[in-house]
Amino acid sequence: MTDIGAELARMRKDIERLQRAARLSYASLDDTALEVRDGNGSLRGVFGQQGDGTTAVNVVNGPPPPQPSAPIVVSVLGGVTVSWDGTFADGAVMPLDWSRVEVHASPTAVYTPTAATLKATVETAQGCTVVIATPDPVYVQLVARSTSGTASAPSSTVGPVGPTAVVATDILDGIVTTVKLADDAVTAAKVATGAIGTTKITDNAITTPKIVAGAVQTAQLDAEAVNASKIAAGAVTTAKLDALAVTANELAANAVTASKILAGSVSAQALTIGIAQSIVTKLTDTMADTSTWARVGETGTYTTVTGVGDAVAGATVMQVAGPASMERTENIPYDAAALYRVTVRLRTTTAPTAGSPLVYLGLTGIAADGTTRVSIGGVNTINSQHYIAANALTVSAGAAWTTVTGYIQGTAATGTTTSAPDPRTPGKANTNVRYIRPLLRLLFGATGGVMQVNQVTVETVPTGAVNSVNIVDGAVTANSIAVNAITTTKLAAGSVDATALKADAITGKTISGGSITGTTITGGTVTGSTIQTATTGKRIALLPDGTMALYSGRTGGETPGSLESGITSDGEMQLGYLVLKPPTHGPTPPEITMAIGPSGERNYSVGPLLMSEQGSSGFVNLFGNLNTTGRADVSGIFTAGNIAFGTVNITTTTGNIPASALVSGLNVAGTTFRAFVTASSGNPGTQFLAVSANNQSSGGLTVWLNRTNAATTAVWWLLIGT
Secondary structure: OOOHHHHHHHHHHHHHHHHHOOOOOOOOOOOOEEEEEOOOOOEEEEEEEOOOOOEEEEEOOOOOOOOEOOOEEEEEEOEEEEEOOOOEHHHOOOOOOEEEEEEEEEOOOOOOOOOOOEEEEEOOOOOOEEEEEOOOOEEEEEEEEEOOOOEOOOOOOEEEEOOEOOOHHHOOOOOOOHHHOOOOOOOHHHOOOOOOOHHHOOOOOOOHHHOOOOOOOHHHOOOOOOOHHHOOOOOOOHHHOOOOOOOHHHOOOOOOOHHHOOOOOOOHHHOOHHHHHHHOEEEEEOOOOHHHEEEEEEOOEEEEEEOOOOOOOOOEEEEEEOOEEEEEOOOEEOOOOOEEEEEEEEEEEEOOOEOOOEEEEEEEEEOOOOOOEEOOOOOOOOOOOEEEEEEEEEOOEOOOOEEEEEEEEEEEOOOOOOOOOOOOOOEEEEOOOOEEEEEEEEOOOOEOOEEEEEEEEEEEEOOOOOOOOOOOOOOOOHHHOOOOOOOHHHOOOOOOOHHHOOOOOEEOOEEEOOEEEOOOEEOOEEEOOEEEOOOOOEEEEEOOOOOEEEEEOOOOOOOOEEEEEEEOOOOOEEEEEEEEEOOOOOOOOOOEEEEEOOOOOEEEEEOOEEEEEOOOOOOEEEEOOOOOOOOOOOOOOOOOOOEEEEEEEEEEOOOOOOEEEEEOOOOOOOOOEEEEEEEEOOOEOOOEEEEEEEEEEOOEEEEEEEEOOOEEEEEEEEEEEO
């Protein structure tokens, strides 16, 4: 039998030997990998077989390296050099998992390092210098990477730094040979006068194919060397003439005719002010070309946007993102005697993130030199200019366009900077203004935001005559028109119709002659006119001969019936001096007549039906068929507004206790009301005991029922008003 004590002692020695031995002395990773995680459980590394089948030590999810120190950027020929000294910001120590430093460059001062801005890498921890080829100045940043690919924060930005220009001392003597010269590289402007003598040129060596276009200038030609015989027919074109080379002295009388002027080549700026006023428009810009505008203040960007469906013309707008002062580069001559109108059409498509979408719109004053700006106070500045169209106007964001207009005329020691929308009180330019330019100050003082400008117009307004051009829309009000100033001779025929008249507009007036249809006339007299309810179809017409014509609207021609006034031969009044006669076509309906009886009663008859009203009592007796019995025969169901009847069901739940039902919703005519009720029952006096009614009124009544047992009984009711 095994000694238990000896066995325990042996096992204790084995355990102590295992504890002293290395833990992985006899371990292996078979077809697997060992993961290393930090205290938070995040994966930091994978040892062993990787996902792609390889065996490696792969470090992942490492912490970002410290921020590198600022780069050292120096200009060189064709680009810049960037150096890293191997240190980190704030004296940080290089981490053990450092991999490399990336060099990023961009022409923009503020940017985020991406693959697009990566220019080179520094792979050594001691730092080094790399070259970036660039024709333009750039801004440089450094980014450190760990072995797991984690990026550090970018270093501080250095720039702009551009390439060094090539100067003469950079080129070795004799290094530029004919082989190094590009074709046509040496032009006449690069050859010193007299450098090429006749001894250097072989006889007949210079032929027309050997002369570069434009190489022979006027300085290389003897005086009078080029005469008429040396100029081919049609050789002198407009492209060969300097601007203003041909003056009025070189033109024969009447040499310039309309057929020689290109359509659209003569602008309003080339005309005298008198002619320009008659033509009116001096400048209309539909914002199709932003190159005619320059940003003269703030830093917002601007561009041309096409395909704008609600643009006033051309479907183009100038779009400005962020605050920007935009000035047109063209000078417009300013004539102080002329009245100018400035119109701007714009809108805010995106509200600013801070501030309000304010605009200042008008004109920049320009001095006689064509360059110096002139503010309202005569100062060379973009500020305090002639904002005659809008001064601090808020254009709220939305799809609708806003159009503003301002006027300017004359000069003053201090010009006008406030809006001047009335041509009768135009603004004034500073005394030193000789030219003007459209000026748009958009999103002034705001942050962000987007505005669109659709059209800018500067035009002269004819003065000395009042016409549609120099009258502000809505300026002529009723108060501005003198009493009786508008007569019938000033109204176009048919210009005043029924839609131009308010209800009861024709009041207390006498109208003679003509036809009046569908018109409201109050308190007036209509004489000698035909008044009708319509011009065709079924209608009533009052004719000038005193009769009323009744038209049935019968197609194919019709002869109207009529209402005529008069007294019969026997002296009886007929419907108040009126006799209703039927039309001459179709069946003859009964006549309606009115007569005074021998006892003073008034009798009305419609055919055989007679209604007799007693003169003193006011009662009307109805007699049917006018027979001797005085009976009125009514064919069909007779109804009256003072009679109502019906049935109501009443249920008793306990014997000998009455139950009731309310009849409501009636509208019986009369002032005194009587109710009559009876039960539909086959057990009178046994099970059914009694029925009654109360609370009768125009609106209804209450019906009561009593039985010896519980049952539902139908009760007929009748309500009469008198």
